[in-house]
Amino acid sequence: MKMTPAVLIVGALMVFWASSFIIVGIPSMTMKEVPSEIWRPLTAEEDAGRRLYVQNGCSYCHSLFVRTNDWDIGAERIAQSGDYVGFEPVILGTERTGPDLSQDGGEHPDDWNTAHFVNPRFTSPISLMPSWEFLGERKITRLTAYVQALGGKDADLRQNRQKQFKAQAVAAFNGGADRNIEWLHSQVPEVWRRMPNPYPANEAALQRGKRMYQEFCINCHGPIGDGNGPAKPYLSPPPLDFTTLRRHLVENRFIGGIFYYQIMNGVTGTGMPYFKKHLESEKIWDLANYLGVFFLGYTDANVEPRGIDASFEGEWKNTYPVPGTEGAR
Ligand code: HEC
Ligand code: HEC
Incomplete structure (x- = not known):
């Protein structure tokens, strides 16, 4: 057959139609x-939150699906098409600058979400998520309602647990x-x-602890551990004032x-x-x-009974005899 321009155009169109049919046509039919078993309709409030999610481009940083190969992000449930029935437009997102949110409902209580939307740095000090304070209280409540509904009936179970424990x-x-x-x-x-604590409180360990405290805890528990971080006004109960624990040490x-x-x-x-998903043991x-x-002003590091060994920490050398030498068990 001779390659005329007409044949070329018709051929190209046929290839295009065939691939469209396979990619779009067959799946939609x-x-x-x-x-799915976890699906439930959204309430009016949650649906208003869903529209805010779409309008404000949350999907530029968050996805709403988990595949088998995403097991490392820690989600328990693999997404099914039945999870998305009736949610138009379905915006799944492809970027994961932030965590996948498909099962985020009930992960945190409402007050955490409010504090986080007002300023993500309040709850997650090194977060790069933008502040949504400009949306105002009403819309932040709606966004929270939507996020808490992600995960359908599973999310409802988690939310109920949060509410019981909150009381x-x-x-x-x-x-x-x-x-x-x-x-x-x-x-x-x-x-x-x-x-x-099975690990010695040596200088390196305390430096590491300080660094992590600044990255994860400081805006709730405060720089001096009195619970007066900027997140405090949004949280009930407020972040723990660690100094109140001194009374625990009187007896224990x-x-x-x-x-x-x-x-x-x-x-x-x-x-x-x-x-447990952010920090190793x-x-x-x-x-x-x-x-x-x-x-x-006190740590029980290294007191009896000792816990798990950390073989590389210097302090152990003196307390655990080398096998084969005198004093070895
Ligand atoms: C520029 C990227 C970016 C955008 C845009 C963004 N986020 Fe985030 N988001 C993040 C990152 C990074 C984190 C993880 C750190 C943290 O907790 O803030 C996060 C965390 C979250 C969490 C907490 C998840 C959890 O369980 O710990 C929620 C809920 C959330 N985002 C919702 C939203 C919503 C709703 C929007 C849109 C209004 C949005 N995000 C827009 C980057 C983004
Ligand atoms: C979003 C705010 C927030 C962040 C971030 C946060 N906490 Fe907390 N923390 C709380 C609240 C609220 C409580 C419980 C207070 C209560 O029930 O009185 C608490 C309780 C605790 C307790 C319980 C103490 C006990 O004796 O049972 C410890 C320990 C603790 N936090 C350590 C940390 C550490 C370490 C980090 C950082 C890795 C951190 N927290 C991050 C808000 C926060």
Whole structure:
């Protein structure tokens, strides 16, 4: 066949139509608009928040889907087409400058989200997300409602948990410092309440702790650990004043394991986020030593019973005999 311009044009169009049919046509004919098991309709308030999400370009930095190969971002559920039924336009986003938000509902309580929208640096000191304070209180409430609905029925379960714990946390806070500490520590399993910090509070560790405190904690708990960071007015209960924990030390010499557990898992119902996705184990122990030394004037680092070994830290050399030498077990 001779390659005339007409044949070329018709051929090119056929290739274009064929690929459009495969990419757009077949999926739109075969994909069913059947809601998934977690889908639920949005309320009017949440839908208003969804429109704000689209209008303000949140999708330039956030995605709304998780694939199998995204397991490393820590999301538990893989996105299904049935999750998006009726949400027009479906804007999934391709950039992940910020975290994926498809399952963000109930991850934090409402007050954390409000503080974060007013100024992301309040809750996440080194965040590059812009402040949305200019939207005003009304619209921030709507955005929060939308974000809390992400994840559908799963998000509702998490939100209910946040609300139940929030009621307990606020009641404990209003009951005074002793009652508050009692409640906070009742969230920590017994074994962690009797576990000292296995890492020595040497200078390097405290420097690392300080650095992390500035990057993750300072705008809630404040530079001197009294809970007076700029996020305070938005949070209920307010960020913990660490100096109130001195009364805990009167009867109990262990605090390292409590700090570790709380930083790792967060305190559900309060603005205190969990850091297990951000920080590795040793970093959390370093933070625990930093809080103890600088805000309580005490750390249980290295006291008996010792926890997990850290083979490279200098201090261990003297306490653990080298196998095969005298004194080895
Ligand atoms: C320039 C990029 C950028 C834009 C635009 C942006 N974000 Fe973010 N967002 C981030 C980053 C980075 C983080 C992680 C740090 C933090 O917590 O602030 C984040 C965190 C979040 C979180 C917290 C997630 C979690 O569970 O920790 C929410 C919710 C959120 N963004 C919602 C929004 C909404 C809604 C909009 C639009 C109104 C928006 N973001 C616009 C970058 C962005
Ligand atoms: C968004 C604000 C916020 C951020 C950020 C934050 N916290 Fe908290 N933190 C809180 C709140 C609120 C509580 C609970 C206060 C209450 O219930 O009285 C809390 C409680 C705690 C507790 C519990 C203490 C105990 O004895 O049970 C520890 C430990 C703690 N925070 C350490 C940290 C560390 C370390 C960081 C940074 C890695 C951090 N927090 C970041 C708000 C925050």
